[in-house]
Amino acid sequence: MPDLLLDVQGLNTQFKTSDGVVHAVNGVSFNLREGKTLAIVGESGCGKSVTMLSLLSLIPSPPGQITAGKAIFYNRDLLKLSNEEIRSVRGAQIGIIFQDPMTSLNPVLTIGFQLAEPLILHLGMTKVQAKSRAAELLSMVGIPNPAERLNDYPHQFSGGMRQRVMIAMAISCTPQILIADEPTTALDVTIQAQIVDLVKRLRDKLGMAIIWISHDLGVVAGIAHRVIVMYAGLIVEEAGVNDLYANPQHPYTIGLLGSLPRVDEKEHQRLVSIEGLPPVLYAHPKSCPFAPRCKWAVERCWNENPVLEEIEAGHRVACWVDVNTGKER
Amino acid sequence: MGRYIIRRLLNMLVVVLVVSIITFGLMHAIPGGPFSREKKLPEETIRVLNERYHLDDPLWKQYGNYVYAVFIPHITTTPPSNSLSDDFMINVNIGSVWIRWMNFGPSYKSRSRSVNDIFRDNLPISAQLGLLSLILAVLIGLPLGVLSALKQNTILDYLGMGVAIFGVSVPVIVLGPILVWIFGVALKWLPVSGWGSHPPFLLGFLPTNFGWQYIKYAIMPTVALGLGSSAVIARLTRASLLQTVREDYIRTARSKGLRESVIISRHALKNSLIPVITILGPLFATLVTGTFVTELIFGIPGMGKYFVTSITNRDYPVIMGTILLYAVFLVLANLLVDIAYAYLDPRIKYD
Numbered sequence: 246m247p248d249l250l251l252d253v254q255g256l257n258t259q260f261k262t263s264d265g266v267v268h269a270v271n272g273v274s275f276n277l278r279e280g281k282t283l284a285i286v287g288e289s290g291c292g293k294s295v296t297m298l299s300l301l302s303l304i305p306s307p308p309g310q311i312t313a314g315k316a317i318f319y320n321r322d323l324l325k326l327s328n329e330e331i332r333s334v335r336g337a338q339i340g341i342i343f344q345d346p347m348t349s350l351n352p353v354l355t356i357g358f359q360l361a362e363p364l365i366l367h368l369g370m371t372k373v374q375a376k377s378r379a380a381e382l383l384s385m386v387g388i389p390n391p392a393e394r395l396n397d398y399p400h401q402f403s404g405g406m407r408q409r410v411m412i413a414m415a416i417s418c419t420p421q422i423l424i425a426d427e428p429t430t431a432l433d434v435t436i437q438a439q440i441v442d443l444v445k446r447l448r449d450k451l452g453m454a455i456i457w458i459s460h461d462l463g464v465v466a467g468i469a470h471r472v473i474v475m476y477a478g479l480i481v482e483e484a485g486v487n488d489l490y491a492n493p494q495h496p497y498t499i500g501l502l503g504s505l506p507r508v509d510e511k512e513h514q515r516l517v518s519i520e521g522l523p524p525v526l527y528a529h530p531k532s533c534p535f536a537p538r539c540k541w542a543v544e545r546c547w548n549e550n551p552v553l554e555e556i557e558a559g560h561r562v563a564c565w566v567d568v569n570t571g572k573e574r
Numbered sequence: 575m576g577r578y579i580i581r582r583l584l585n586m587l588v589v590v591l592v593v594s595i596i597t598f599g600l601m602h603a604i605p606g607g608p609f610s611r612e613k614k615l616p617e618e619t620i621r622v623l624n625e626r627y628h629l630d631d632p633l634w635k636q637y638g639n640y641v642y643a644v645f646i647p648h649i650t651t652t653p654p655s656n657s658l659s660d661d662f663m664i665n666v667n668i669g670s671v672w673i674r675w676m677n678f679g680p681s682y683k684s685r686s687r688s689v690n691d692i693f694r695d696n697l698p699i700s701a702q703l704g705l706l707s708l709i710l711a712v713l714i715g716l717p718l719g720v721l722s723a724l725k726q727n728t729i730l731d732y733l734g735m736g737v738a739i740f741g742v743s744v745p746v747i748v749l750g751p752i753l754v755w756i757f758g759v760a761l762k763w764l765p766v767s768g769w770g771s772h773p774p775f776l777l778g779f780l781p782t783n784f785g786w787q788y789i790k791y792a793i794m795p796t797v798a799l800g801l802g803s804s805a806v807i808a809r810l811t812r813a814s815l816l817q818t819v820r821e822d823y824i825r826t827a828r829s830k831g832l833r834e835s836v837i838i839s840r841h842a843l844k845n846s847l848i849p850v851i852t853i854l855g856p857l858f859a860t861l862v863t864g865t866f867v868t869e870l871i872f873g874i875p876g877m878g879k880y881f882v883t884s885i886t887n888r889d890y891p892v893i894m895g896t897i898l899l900y901a902v903f904l905v906l907a908n909l910l911v912d913i914a915y916a917y918l919d920p921r922i923k924y925d
Contacts, residue, residue: 303828335831343829348822353844353919363830398920414830 719811
């Protein structure tokens with residue numbers, strides 16, 4: 246696979262708390278190809294963000310700890326890099342946008358200063374060069390009067406504009422990978438669409454790969470090439486975007502899709518919610534973590550955690566039951 | 575900003591007037607008077623003294639006279655004299671006319687001095703000690719707090735906070751004599767008491783002989799007075815910085831690949847200074863206007879003692895003068911703090 250950009254194998258991340266060890270990410274494996282967009286979806290607390298933060302060693306440590314796995318990026322294992330080495334990857338080769346633009350920018354520093362920082366650090370620009378590049382970046386993300394706005398502070402921008410600034414910052418050094426950690430969750434619906442369009446445009450222009458984290462399958466459908474569904478720190482299903490929406494194989498994915506309003510529906514139906522709550526990740530149960538909420542659950546689900554298996558080309562699922570027949574595979 | 579400062583200064587006048595009314599009322603409500611003694615003075619003496627200081631006038635008249643003398647600028651043709659009751663703080667000569675302002679009156683207790691003499695001679699010494707202590711407190715407290723926060727829950731943190739708890743819990747009245755005993759009496763490195771500068775002062779409050787002769791007197795009282803404040807600053811800085819490094823924008827800074835030292839100094843420190851600056855205002859007012867215990871222990875001719883003795887002596891003009899001075903310093907210090915906020919946080923705007 247010549248265009249393989251990032252290959253993550255068996256990633257495990259734990260948090261040691263006073264109540265016990267929280268197993269946030271449990272053996273997550275996936276890969277990312279150049280220029281493609283991979284979406285990771287799942288409920289809050291399923292380990293999507295922690296997976297991404299782990300890749301860049303951004304989890305607070307202590308209590309966080311990566312206990313196993315590797316993440317090969319340009320022949321280097323990101324998880325084994327020294328502090329110095331991972332810093333040269335962050336912001337330069339892998340950019341990241343966070344969920345809440347209202348709190349993710351430093352309130353006491355100007356936008357221009359915050360934008361210039363990575364340019365000076367990674368690309369060795371002078372302050373003057375960085376400033377003019379920062380203005381270019383702002384205009385790339387669609388902020389009017391970019392040169393004048395460089396001296397403004399974050400509180401002088403609206404939420405959507407701040408997220409544009411965050412995006413400008415993340416792509417400032419033309420990274421190979423852009424990680425978008427729920428970038429639209431905190432925004433108005435109309436702004437959400439604009440941000441998704443903007444990221445798509447930048448992806449095609451700069452040719453970067455994107456990992457898009459979201460709990461909203463609707464947003465994901467518009468941008469992703471492949472989708473990973475996570476539950477309780479595990480990947481439960483992975484498929485191409487069309488395949489996943491047309492032919493979901495994991496009960497959890499089916500539940501997520503069922504809870505989504507559809508415009509193509511003939512008659513108006515009630516949205517279906519998934520009963521119950523996601524499990525607390527202290528103990529590692531032997532059973533499938535979704536079994537308590539699953540209407541297909543059979544005996545085996547309670548005794549054995551299913552492994553991720555390829556059921557057809559490019560479609561992996563972790564479930565003992567074939568949801569089409571209702572019988573064990 | 576300019577208009578804001580002017581508005582605040584006008585507000586200060588109101589505050590000072592209200593403080594003066596309350597203080598005036600309270601001090602006259604205390605039983606006894608400036609000339610009550612254990613061994614009674616002759617009736618005739620008291621009568622003459624009361625008459626001389628207008629203490630027989632109705633209270634509203636006394637207060638009115640005080641406000642007139644202190645707050646209203648006087649325009650006269652008579653030049654300043656040596657009379658204690660004619661001692662104005664500000665005397666400006668324009669041609670043959672004198673503009674004179676702020677006569678705080680004579681001290682009833684120290685017969686040869688006016689309240690303005692106390693402000694001129696004793697306040698600068700207190701201010702020097704207070705400023706030195708404040709500088710020391712910040713120089714020790716800020717780095718100690720930052721260090722403890724960065725090395726949270728390590729031996730350095732425990733050591734730093736241990737020193738801070740020591741600083742808070744050992745009062746000057748204990749620390750002062752211990753210092754005197756070690757460095758003054760046993761080792762004989764430093765003089766046990768006194769202050770190294772005398773009036774007249776540079777710009778009205780700075781020492782004219784800044785050197786070892788000055789420093790050797792200042793070291794012990796500065797340490798004794800500053801250590802407690804440095805502990806408060808250290809604990810506040812630590813708590814505030816620990817709060818700040820959990821903010822989202824610090825994670826953003828990390829995601830840009832910045833060095834940890836840059837993240838702290840550039841992204842975290844400025845955000846975490848607001849609570850520290852807040853406490854510096856009242857601390858400044860308290861330290862600079864004089865501290866009774868420290869000045870007493872080290873025999874420093876500052877203003878601290880007047881806060882206490884003026885009340886026990888019913889030395890009315892000195893009570894009024896010291897309290898009003900403290901009020902002015904407090905209001906001005908808080909104004910400075912508010913201006914510093916605007917500098918630290920661009921979201922804070924005045925007007």
